[in-house]
Amino acid sequence: MAEEGGDAPLWKRLAWMAAIWLASVTVLGAVAMVIRWWLKV
């Protein structure tokens, strides 16, 4: 696992963390909606 991220400024690394976190939550939200739709059909 590369460690280049450690060289970037903190704000940039935090921004990446927030972006990946948000994307992950969004994916899970989409999965939950699909399952809900499946159960309603």
Added chain:
Amino acid sequence: MFDQLDALLLARIQFAFTVSFHFFFPAFSIGLASYLAVLEGLWLKTGKQLYLDLFKYWLKIFAIAFAMGVVSGIVMSYQFGTNWSVFSDVAGPVIGPLMAYEVLTAFFLEAGFLGVMLFGMEKVGKKLHYTATLMVAIGTFISAFWILSVNSWMQTPVGHIMGDNGQFLPGESWWDIVFNPSFPYRLVHTVMAAYLTTAFVVGGVAAWHLIKDRTNAHARKMFSMAMWMAALVTPLQIFAGDMHGLNTLEHQPQKVMAMEGHFESHPDGAPLILFGIPDSEAKTVRYAIEIPKLSSLILKHDLDAPMDGLDTIPDDEEPPVGIVFWSFRIMVGIGFAMLGIGLWSLWARFRGQLYEATWLHRAAILMAPSGFAAVLAGWITTEVGRQPYVVYGLLRTADAASPLAAPAVAASLLAFILVYFTVFGIGVWYILKLMSKSPHTGETGEKRGDTGPIRTAGITPGLAQNPGGEDTFPNDKEDV
């Protein structure tokens, strides 16, 4: 086709099927999340590549197990609305907020930071990445906290008031609801069960690779860590289980009567029935092998202490004795088998044979899935032992189901069975495929021969070279 079936029975089968399937994954991922945090922490502390290799190896497996756990968990929560709408309506004001906290934790701590764990190392750096790993590990624990609080309230409901419309409403203090009498015991017992489940999977995988190559440094490290867990945590788990049992005797005596197979009261000390065949019709345990007075000694710490039996309660309050009796014995039997493995590993370690004890490795492989069987058996004991109530003593299971026709429940049950076996079967198959490969494979920069340092050709040996660093050497002292 399904007109002759009972909708309530089908709804119960459906919930039992989906919750059993679901429970396998959190039982594994709760422990694995903490194991990953330990591995990454050790890597950051020591700088040894070996810990990073193991972290990456188990992270892939964790991601799949976690994904399957979340998806099957979402189905569980929706099922409260589809098949158990009366329960959701009546108990919703109490259990709704607690379940919402669990879902929020699963979404915003576990799932959110799992993405950072999987894809973020190159972007966020080591320390933020470790923060994400800790968030996931803490998140799995907080999720377990809330969902076990809900379940415990259903087992030992306190802190609520009854509304005029028949609903359970929060009383003066939420603390009474959250920290209901059985919750601390159930939380400790279940979380330790999850840790042991993971430890035995890790130990089994390590043993599998050790049998193929005893010098595999990664497998040695995994095996050592897993066997420490087995040796140290199993006795604690047995003690916690005993305490949980005493708590159950105080608050749910019918469940303990079923676990013990005590159809009759014993005014002068109750025997411990080791094995037998409970017959609920005849109200007896056939072919019972029992030790006189031992049950009174275990449960009341007095050989002659009187013990009430199922004859003291109405028949329609009696849980299904056979299922509870046997699931309890399966759980306890596996617990003591785990203790045996832990003690065996201590003896092998003491003799310096931990990595050479082939029979111990074979036993560890055999015990790899034992944690799953134990948690399932334990869960069946506590859930079936609560019957015929869904909220113990207050709301019967028969009164909690949705007003659905049997064909509707049967159709969704069939769909669940098909989808679950297909989707989760593929997931489990892929996890096993990942586990079948040695932690060496696929890891970067550290692959090397296992027979010793690489030397240059010629009469005079050149400098020893070891691309993976010294931690990849097989080492007899590979302990943690």
